[in-house]
Amino acid sequence: MGSFAERLKKFFGIQNVVSESLFGELTDLLVEGDFGPAGAYKTVNTLRALCKKEKITEAEGVRNHLAKLLEGLLLELRQSTVGVLDVPAGTLQIILLLGVNGVGKTTTAAKLADQYRSQHKKPILAAADTFRAAAIDQLKIHGERLGVRVVAHKQGGDPAAVVYDAIDAARSGGGDLIIADTAGRMHTKSALVEELKKIDRIVESKAAGARYIKWLVLDATTGRNALVQAETFHQAVVLDGVILTKYDSSAKGGVVFSLAEDLKLPVVFIGTGEKYPDIHPFDPRRYSREFVGLA
Numbered sequence: 001m002g003s004f005a006e007r008l009k010k011f012f013g014i015q016n017v018v019s020e021s022l023f024g025e026l027t028d029l030l031v032e033g034d035f036g037p038a039g040a041y042k043t044v045n046t047l048r049a050l051c052k053k054e055k056i057t058e059a060e061g062v063r064n065h066l067a068k069l070l071e072g073l074l075l076e077l078r079q080s081t082v083g084v085l086d087v088p089a090g091t092l093q094i095i096l097l098l099g100v101n102g103v104g105k106t107t108t109a110a111k112l113a114d115q116y117r118s119q120h121k122k123p124i125l126a127a128a129d130t131f132r133a134a135a136i137d138q139l140k141i142h143g144e145r146l147g148v149r150v151v152a153h154k155q156g157g158d159p160a161a162v163v164y165d166a167i168d169a170a171r172s173g174g175g176d177l178i179i180a181d182t183a184g185r186m187h188t189k190s191a192l193v194e195e196l197k198k199i200d201r202i203v204e205s206k207a208a209g210a211r212y213i214k215w216l217v218l219d220a221t222t223g224r225n226a227l228v229q230a231e232t233f234h235q236a237v238v239l240d241g242v243i244l245t246k247y248d249s250s251a252k253g254g255v256v257f258s259l260a261e262d263l264k265l266p267v268v269f270i271g272t273g274e275k276y277p278d279i280h281p282f283d284p285r286r287y288s289r290e291f292v293g294l295a
């Protein structure tokens with residue numbers, strides 16, 4: 001449990017009567033917890049009305065209702081996260097991992113390859129971060145360790161062409177799942193958006209009959225900035241979901257609720273460390289309960 005959950009737990013432990021000041025302080029706390037002011041007010045307003053209707057008189061009851069309310073918000077999006085791990089046999093799946101530098105894309109690509117392999121999939125890693133030679137080498141090292149094939153071109157090459165080749169390799173019997181690592185770093189935002197659109201267009205045109213998925217990797221410790229990143233990437237390519245990394249070192253996590261509410265983007269996986277097994281399918285109930293310090 002992160003220290004932010006501890007704070008919420010403590011807060012509800014100290015308050016025992018349901019008063020307007022409880023709701024006021026809770027709003028401030030949610031803002032601090034990366035909810036953003038608008039989201040915090042909206043959530044607390046709904047919560048206040050709910051508690052009034054249900055005649056809740058103890059703080060503990062407010063906490064339980066908050067957890068349920070948050071869970072409900074996430075469950076609305078559940079539909080789109082169903083089957084993140086199980087893809088119908090015979091269908092090629094292409095996963096494009098997007099995100100800014102340092103969020104954990106390459107690590108996540110390796111973790112996913114390991115996960116899917118244990119689900120009897122045959123993944124191929126595509127080194128579509130062609131920006132630095134070191135990025136390509138990093139993915140190759142993971143591939144060797146995991147015994148997973150890596151499709152790579154030279155540094156400075158066209159990222160879309162790497163994915164293209166990986167799709168050909170898969171279709172000629174080399175695999176049934178492509179996990180593409182990308183760069184996500186450009187001198188300007190508009191250059192990044194153009195590059196993203198280009199990769200997306202090319203992969204889309206080659207992906208007929210395949211299940212093409214775009215997941216944005218976000219670092220949980222960056223707080224509200226993660227939402228800004230999500231807006232940029234979502235505008236450029238229409239994302240299918242988010243993978244939240246470094247949850248082990250994050251104290252907060254309220255941004256997950258803003259992603260759901262503001263952008264209708266579900267979190268599909270959570271990264272909880274640097275090792276291969278440190279990735280877990282997102283569990284809305286558990287996450288919401290942990291967030292308020294109930295789990």
Ligand SMILES: Nc1nc2c(ncn2[C@@H]2O[C@H](COP(=O)(O)OP(=O)(O)O)[C@@H](O)[C@H]2O)c(=O)[nH]1
Nearest residue numbers: 101102103104105106107245246271272273274
């Ligand atoms: N603690 C922690 N560190 C992570 C996690 N995911 C990635 N990292 C670390 O974050 C750093 C950047 O990761 P990398 O995959 O190279 O990011 P990229 O630039 O997006 O490809 C590395 O030191 C990783 O070990 C995670 O879930 N938890």
Ligand SMILES: [Mg+2]
Nearest residue numbers: 105106129135
């Ligand atoms: Mg990388």
